[in-house]
Amino acid sequence: MADESSALMLLLSGDPTLFDIVRLSLVVSLAATALAGLIGFPLGAFLALVRFPGRTGLIVVLNAFMGLPPVVVGLVAYLMLSRSGPLGFLDLLFSPTAMVIAQSILVLPILASLTRQTVEDLWSEYRNELTALRVRPVLRVTTLLWDARFSLVTILLAGFGRAAAEVGTVMIVGGNIEGFSRTMTTAIALETSKGDLPLAIGLGIVLITIMITINALAWGVRRMGEIRAG
């Protein structure tokens, strides 16, 4: 047990190496979630409100992609970003930016699918009002997204949780480089492969503790917002 508590002690004592790993994990996953949200929210609302040929197919594919295997996303992103791939000239492979891109691909279907469902439910509720008032389509999207804002926070958390928990994409496109692209999950994988299971478990406990804290904070913020909004 000594090592398990030692991981927590390292964190509490502000160990710079562990702190950097935790910080990189959070920054990468937050950025990936934000990037996916920028695309996923409008995309989800669009799918909820606009009928076009192939819409059902797209919805089914997006739903299925909520379960995209991270290792496949990582591999595809790797082949794209590799120097021998089409985007190799960007020189992004083995960098935090590459990790953000790969994770946002992973998270995008979750945000888009759940947003579509939420907005579609709201739309059936407000359909008559918005149609009677002849609200323009763009305004409909923003109105409904605004009305769904508290649900969207939960959706963001689901996406963030997926990003922060996965190891497949960040391992492949980040390379698990010490002090540069090592995250909580790749560090746990590394310590496991070194046979240092207590330290790996300790890091796992740290990661879970951080996730609980973030979710608790988000829940509190959401509650406060709901109370203020009545």
Place this chain on the structure above:
Amino acid sequence: MLSRRFLIAAILVATFAAPVPAQDKSIVVASTTSTQDSGLFGHILPMFKAKTGIDVKVVAQGTGQALDTARRGDADVVFVHAKAQEEKFIADGFGVKRYPVMYNDFVLIGPKDDPAGIKGTKDVTAAFRTIKDKGVSFVSRGDKSGTHTAELNLWKAAGIDIAQDKGAWYKEIGQGMGAALNTAASMNGYVLADRGTWLAFKNRGDLEILVEGDRRLFNQYGIILVNPAQHPHVKADLGQAFIDWVVSPEGQQAIADYKIGGQQLFFPNATSGAP
């Protein structure tokens, strides 16, 4: 408002995170799990950085995958241990020149109670034949790494066509050295490991070294600059600076000085006519 604030905060974080300074002095070295898991890089890289200011980013993979990463142009230097594969890499035009760096040896690990009864033999191929004949669990890396290559060569030397003769006792896990040792520890199996990773490995369970000292267990490491003629973006100057340091007396001494529990893990031999 809240979700928007959350978004804005997240975007701000993203903008701070995104730019990676491109002008930094750094190289990517594709290397093996043995050099990383044994802790060697953690020991020598800070010294190199202090002397030259060059950051060395190590991507630890099996030798086969490391060479493949370099072949794609995603690394500046490879630091691996499978001579035949390294020579092919250079013959194919992907590498400039191979420098021998250091050696250690492979050891055959197995459970203390040794159901195959091979403990103490000096003939590793005889031990391999016994393992196969008795059908005791053997964990193979199965990942084209340097250690996997060495294992396959030993089966061949033992007169066994492992592709034909493998049964349920032969478990190819397709993972790194640490994962193979974890697997062997949990199923009390036999496994071929490099001594460095074994010495640094903490989850030994009932495993111990059963066979060592056979000259066929010799494990040579080499370092190669990726050919800028193939991949013009390769940082040839910085990469060569790293190679020059590793094979210099100073780098060789740094390697020799790395010890775990008083035991030296790697033996530098860049200058002594190494293979």
